[in-house]
Amino acid sequence: MKVEYNKLVRDKVPEIIRESGRACEYKILGQSEIRTALKDKLLEKAQVFMNSPSEDELSDIYELLETIVEAFDYEPLHIDYLKIQNKENKGSYSEKVFLISVDDGQ
Template sequence: MPIHHKLVRDRIPEIIEKTGKSYETRVLDQDEYIQSLKTKLQEELQEYLTSVNDKEATVELADLLEIIHVLSQIHGNSIEEVEAIRKQKAEERGSFKEKIFLISVDD
């Protein structure tokens, strides 16, 4: 039996069960949960960084966004609050759409 030791989406046990396979899970405590989400965030980011086409990239971005939704709740906010902060920062400091790459600043 392969050992995974990783956070999985809520319906994965149900999906595994439908295949007739057995599995073992446990519910994480809050500290383990946050650490596992951070690990999952890094994993999904790495998968995005190594994606080879737009479709793969979009799937990985969706995974990242799901984790961001959960993390925003853990930190006592809604995704709408996170989005409001994102919009405020974009208004005050801009976005990244103009492809500006800073080379240097004279002191």
């Protein structure tokens, strides 16, 4: 039975499938295609983590984020710099602040 996935997978997945005695069809994505596929994969992984938080799923998200940085030609050190700037300007999430509402006075 053929099952359609049409999603980005880790590099070794086709090899793992073949080693299990099954066949698979895949393609290598171009630059514009990979950016879309990476964004879709990030949403997929975030949903999986929401439904079943685990260190393994979080490690997948870390790996995915590193690949996104490369695919979008972002500079890792600049990302770190922006992270520090945002933390200084807006704080972090460590104090668990949950905003309920804002009254603009009107």
